[in-house]
Amino acid sequence: MAERLISNAVIKRMPRYYRYLGDLLANDTERISSSELSKIMNVTASQIRQDLNNFGGFGQQGYGYNVKYLYDEIGKILGLDKTHNIIIIGAGNLGQALTNYVRFEKRGFVVVGLFDVNPRLSGISVRNIQIRMLDELEDFVANNKVDIAAFTMPKEKANDIADRVVNCGIKAIWNFANLELDLPEDVIVENVHLSDSLMQLSYRITKQKESE
Amino acid sequence: MAERLISNAVIKRMPRYYRYLGDLLANDTERISSSELSKIMNVTASQIRQDLNNFGGFGQQGYGYNVKYLYDEIGKILGLDKTHNIIIIGAGNLGQALTNYVRFEKRGFVVVGLFDVNPRLSGISVRNIQIRMLDELEDFVANNKVDIAAFTMPKEKANDIADRVVNCGIKAIWNFANLELDLPEDVIVENVHLSDSLMQLSYRITKQKESE
Numbered sequence: 001m002a003e004r005l006i007s008n009a010v011i012k013r014m015p016r017y018y019r020y021l022g023d024l025l026a027n028d029t030e031r032i033s034s035s036e037l038s039k040i041m042n043v044t045a046s047q048i049r050q051d052l053n054n055f056g057g058f059g060q061q062g063y064g065y066n067v068k069y070l071y072d073e074i075g076k077i078l079g080l081d082k083t084h085n086i087i088i089i090g091a092g093n094l095g096q097a098l099t100n101y102v103r104f105e106k107r108g109f110v111v112v113g114l115f116d117v118n119p120r121l122s123g124i125s126v127r128n129i130q131i132r133m134l135d136e137l138e139d140f141v142a143n144n145k146v147d148i149a150a151f152t153m154p155k156e157k158a159n160d161i162a163d164r165v166v167n168c169g170i171k172a173i174w175n176f177a178n179l180e181l182d183l184p185e186d187v188i189v190e191n192v193h194l195s196d197s198l199m200q201l202s203y204r205i206t207k208q209k210e211s212e
Numbered sequence: 213m214a215e216r217l218i219s220n221a222v223i224k225r226m227p228r229y230y231r232y233l234g235d236l237l238a239n240d241t242e243r244i245s246s247s248e249l250s251k252i253m254n255v256t257a258s259q260i261r262q263d264l265n266n267f268g269g270f271g272q273q274g275y276g277y278n279v280k281y282l283y284d285e286i287g288k289i290l291g292l293d294k295t296h297n298i299i300i301i302g303a304g305n306l307g308q309a310l311t312n313y314v315r316f317e318k319r320g321f322v323v324v325g326l327f328d329v330n331p332r333l334s335g336i337s338v339r340n341i342q343i344r345m346l347d348e349l350e351d352f353v354a355n356n357k358v359d360i361a362a363f364t365m366p367k368e369k370a371n372d373i374a375d376r377v378v379n380c381g382i383k384a385i386w387n388f389a390n391l392e393l394d395l396p397e398d399v400i401v402e403n404v405h406l407s408d409s410l411m412q413l414s415y416r417i418t419k420q421k422e423s424e
Contacts, residue, residue: 011412011415011416012408012412014411014412014415015405015407015408015411015412016392016405016408018411019390019391019407019408041392042392077415077418078411078412078414078415078418079411079414079415079417079418080411080414082414082418084414084417092309092312093305093308093309093312093313094306094309096305096309097304097305097306097308097309098406100304100305101305101306101406103390103407104406104407104410107407107410107411108414109410109414147417148413148417171417171420172413172416172417174409174410174413178231178315179231180228180253180254186420188413188416188417188420190409190410190412190413190416192404192406192409193227193228194310194313194404195227195231195315195316195319196224196227196228196231197386197402197404198316198319198321198386198402199226199227199230199290199291199292199319200223200224200226200227200290200402201360201384201386201400201402202290202291202292202294202296202320202321203223203226203289203290203291204223204384204400204402205291205296205359205360205383205384205400206289206290206291206294208383208398208400
């Protein structure tokens with residue numbers, strides 16, 4: 001890939017392109033112009049062209065995009081042509097919900113392990129994945145390929161567990177614990193702060209009520 | 213409030229300030245300089261000053277911020293001094309996980325109803341909230357104050373349900389369904405696209421492996 005410095009805003013839009021193209025494919029659409037794509041995605045056509053040009057283009061002037069080709073190429077850009085193994089640490093409601101999301105698996109994200117510290121959960125299985133006790137973490141990671149650790153434990157424990165996960169050699173964390181993790185620079189973290197998202201919603205509700 | 217045009221980037225950082233200030237309060241910190249705050253939050257001190265100036269400041273040059281005051285003021289900006297009633301539509305794993313999140317309630321987000329279409333879930337309760345059948349939606353909203361509808365149903369049903377929710381007069385949607393909803397302009401939506409977030413993570417993992 002020629003271009004390396006791609007903005008976060010572009011990266012955030014790529015999964016959305018991928019989703020829309022997947023819907024088009026499911027409806028047997030073979031070609032789409034950037035103006036049609038822009039209409040269904042509610043972004044400008046020039047935005048779409050600019051975004052895709054970051055990765056080398058994929059369209060021909062006046063001819064539009066081949067949906068299947070563009071879908072596959074964006075999939076490769078997003079790394080979806082590879083399998084990513086995930087362990088989930090924290091087998092409470094959210095951890096179990098993530099484990100049960102079969103749609104992730106279709107995109108190559110496979111939950112291979114589920115951990116907790118609560119002995120009452122020991123041995124229980126969620127979608128055939130046995131809940132293991134956290135003291136087995138290091139052994140498990142040594143014996144299984146693990147690409148991503150999802151953090152669904154209480155925030156108080158998250159930084160200690162992050163140290164252990166990083167020491168095991170895991171380089172990517174999908175963080176649902178409600179704090180910013182202290183991590184070495186080469187560890188990738190993607191935060192999903194649910195309560196931040198609710199607070200943004202309530203900010204906008206409050207603003208709207210004020211302006212009424 | 214004097215200033216109305218506040219960028220999304222600022223709004224996204226406000227909940228994070230609120231979280232950090234809450235942690236400081238819990239540790240009995242009374243005052244903090246913008247440079248100290250910048251260190252723990254990993255943003256520049258000038259960024260913090262700029263962000264807070266959008267809302268009128270709150271600090272005195274050379275004197276720092278009063279933690280409790282700033283926490284309360286940001287809470288008000290975020291609308292956390294009011295209660296927001298939520299209904300959750302889709303009582304699967306994720307819907308139940310959200311219902312069980314007691315932390316939301318501490319911030320004033322109260323789950324008042326939980327809906328599904330699966331008759332086997334009818335009458336079951338999650339944290340004392342009875343799962344109702346979706347055909348009771350309109351009656352329920354007519355008889356209860358509902359500020360936010362959380363969408364945790366499969367994406368195929370989301371737009372139809374969005375129409376019903378909007379017709380009931382609900383003006384804010386917290387959307388976990390994996391699509392962009394078709395909504396009137398005055399309806400606020402906050403998307404939490406979990407699979408987009410995983411794809412961004414896998415993009416960055418892929419990039420990092422390429423550069424190694």
